[in-house]
Amino acid sequence: MANVDTDKMHFSLVSPERELFSGDVDQVVVPAESGEFGALKLHAATMSVIKKGIIKIFEGNTESKMYIGGGIADVTPDGVTILAEDAVDLKSIDKDAVAAEIKNAQEDLRDAKTDADKASTSEKLERLETILANA
């Protein structure tokens, strides 16, 4: 059962390719499909679908952000596990590189001929813009 001595809970963020974060934190704010919610220690066991967006992780006085492209959050009183589809740690990215990628994607969008191409590039562009805006 949950350890009541500390206020920290365990948080882990895993993507299909690797584990991005694993450790003790104070609070996690998750963009669920039905609205953003914050999970603290001893939160009721919940499972919810997450949409594309930014997860905020509070640890002491620091706040870190991660971009995720949808997934599932498994909240228990002990902690939170997020199974993400695509996840990027916003601390580790290079803003200039992302800006350059956005430029590329914008050009691709202009050049895109078929609807499928357009849809996939605009999706890519949206992802990059969210990343840059929150970095």
Added chain:
Amino acid sequence: MASLKDFRTRIASVKSTQKITKALQMVAASKLRRAQQAAEAARPYSEKIAGTVANLAASVQGSASAPKLLRGSGKDEVHLVVVATSERGLCGGFNTNIVKKSRELVADLLAQGKQVKILTVGKKGRDQLKRFYGELSIGHIDFSSVRTIGAAQSKEVADKMTSVFEAGEIDVAHFVYSKFRSVISQIPTVQQLIPVKVDLTEAEAKNDANSGVYEYEPSEETILEALLPRYLNSQILRGLLENNAGFYGAQMGAMDNATRNAGDLIKKLTLQMNRKRQAMITTELTEIIAGAQAV
């Protein structure tokens, strides 16, 4: 009888082959380490998602509203066999073992009167299976231009599988790949992916441990609906990554053997050449002595 020059050219050619196999072995060894790391890095996700799916599946088991991927189509007529092999060869019996396993499976299913469809992933498997079951193939997924296998690749396989399943073209799907046990041992394995099979005992154990009742947002079914394709994806990704690691392991072993064989061959040829040279010297000497005695 081969002349001395013939021996020298053969030894030189075996030596250069040995250099190539040696280099390939070292390349495989370094790639193996990376492939192993990738396979290990994917493990937390696949374990966690398996636990969650097992948990959820246990609670909706048997209910008519359970997602189709879990329930199945209600029939057991058409089976899809997805065979994952490597894109390249020079890896000993690695691909042949996977193909052998899938041929056994296909033969078994056909003997039971089922209909079988085959989807191949990886060039080597396609080439080998074409000879036996070419007419059963419904497609091939090519990763020859992909440098590192990741979620995008497994998604391609998973999407293809779910799309034929949703279209009602198949009832059951199996995935054949090689389990990576160690660098020298890879075990061809068959795993049923559709309908999703869950280990219920594991789920019960987890339920007892948590004993907390979950709240589901929006609903159990919706979450399961979102979760199952991801589960499928992660299982395939795990299979592909293990396959990849196994491939490099097998290649390393095969190339190590080849290098050693080449070394043995060089030794044998050198010995033969030296014998021949000595025989020639002896003949020449006897001829000279015989000539001197005649004078």
